[in-house]
Amino acid sequence: MPQDIVNTCPQTREGVINTYFLEHRAKLLDIAAYLDRVDRGRGDDPQDFRDRAFREALKILSSDVPHRARRILELFSDMSHEIPQSAEGMKGAAGAVPLATEDRS
Amino acid sequence: MKYIDPHIHMVSRTTDDYQRMAQSGCVAVTEPAFWAGFDRSSVQGFFDYYRQLTEYEPRRAAQFGIRHFSWLCINPKEADDPGFAREVIAIIPDFLERENVLGIGEIGLNKNTRNELIILEEQIALAEKHNQLVLVHTPHLEDKLKGTRLIMDALAASKIEPGRVLIDHVEEHTVGEVLDRGFWAGMTLYPDTKVTPQRATDIIEMYGHERIWMNSAGDWGCSDPLAVPKARLEMARRGHAQTLIDKVTFDNPLTFLSQSPNFQLDE
Numbered sequence A: 001m002p003q004d005i006v007n008t009c010p011q012t013r014e015g016v017i018n019t020y021f022l023e024h025r026a027k028l029l030d031i032a033a034y035l036d037r038v039d040r041g042r043g044d045d046p047q048d049f050r051d052r053a054f055r056e057a058l059k060i061l062s063s064d065v066p067h068r069a070r071r072i073l074e075l076f077s078d079m080s081h082e083i084p085q086s087a088e089g090m091k092g093a094a095g096a097v098p099l100a101t102e103d104r105s
Numbered sequence B: 001m002k003y004i005d006p007h008i009h010m011v012s013r014t015t016d017d018y019q020r021m022a023q024s025g026c027v028a029v030t031e032p033a034f035w036a037g038f039d040r041s042s043v044q045g046f047f048d049y050y051r052q053l054t055e056y057e058p059r060r061a062a063q064f065g066i067r068h069f070s071w072l073c074i075n076p077k078e079a080d081d082p083g084f085a086r087e088v089i090a091i092i093p094d095f096l097e098r099e100n101v102l103g104i105g106e107i108g109l110n111k112n113t114r115n116e117l118i119i120l121e122e123q124i125a126l127a128e129k130h131n132q133l134v135l136v137h138t139p140h141l142e143d144k145l146k147g148t149r150l151i152m153d154a155l156a157a158s159k160i161e162p163g164r165v166l167i168d169h170v171e172e173h174t175v176g177e178v179l180d181r182g183f184w185a186g187m188t189l190y191p192d193t194k195v196t197p198q199r200a201t202d203i204i205e206m207y208g209h210e211r212i213w214m215n216s217a218g219d220w221g222c223s224d225p226l227a228v229p230k231a232r233l234e235m236a237r238r239g240h241a242q243t244l245i246d247k248v249t250f251d252n253p254l255t256f257l258s259q260s261p262n263f264q265l266d267e
Helices: A013-040 A049-061 A068-075 B015-023 B043-062 B082-089 B114-129 B141-156 B175-180 B197-207 B227-238 B242-257
Strands: B003-005 B026-032 B067-072 B101-108 B133-137 B165-167 B184-188 B212-215
Touching (some): A049 A068, A068 B141, B003 B227, B015 B026, B043 B067, B101 B114, B114 B141, B141 B165, B175 B184, B184 B197, B212 B242, B227 B242
Parallel strands (some): B003 B026, B067 B101, B184 B212
16 A cells, blocks of 8 residues: 555445456457457557556556556656647647657657 | 535536436436536636526526536636636636525636636636635546646746635545645546546545545546446445445535535435
């Protein structure tokens, strides 16, 4: 339990699992099937920054460190400080950004 | 049970939705001005939209016993042309006198550009000049964290008290900063983006129930006008007290919105 937040969850851990296990078992299988689908896709590995960010996020999922949702959202966030003049020519939100070690151009 | 959906775009919804919301306990909605899914080509297009928000929608909602209130602005997605945006902003003051108008919104940023920031600052100044509440749209997905911080900095540079500003579409990575800086926080319940009823309930469990509300932001995209009652059900399912459920879905919106003299509910 992280110390920097309150916790008013009324359920026991067992209660949470009883309530949500099947629902999230299904979501986990959705992710597994999605990754299999990417593997089965035709063509070469596209080296897509969204795919790399997604797989990095999976490491956060399986860690024991709390605030997983917040940390994944931060991983997917634009942490730059530049402010462009106009949105002209910009694409819509992609949902992820190149990882810090990648080319952001 | 009764609840308020404090952010929903009813111009994009059918009359059936008003009926289902009323049946689910909705007693009031507030509707911010937003992007229609395409860019309007003239100031007249906004004039007609503001008339729809202040004249037509309140009558349509009233058929089902729902009070309808609105917020006016030029949304950030159409604010990237400052010249055009200023022409639109110039027609807003006359509408602020309409009896269902609560303030300026949903202003904010979309792609975090300087042009958007300039118009955001000018609309913050408009709210300050006319002593209006402010409802803020924060950017989507990867742009949200940076945009939320830019918006809060712009608001902090004004004389508007943070307690008169609701910053919407918060998620786990923005809610803490929003509340820490004294603003109200809104959670938008969307099926694919923003938060689910489960995550909204998690956030309340982790960040408390003060200065926070939830809304459906139902519009023309994938969204659910019954998202708020579904979140109420989610909270009840976990065993939260009815008083807490009522606080975040009725009492808190009532407290924030009642800062506007125009927000009155039927007895």
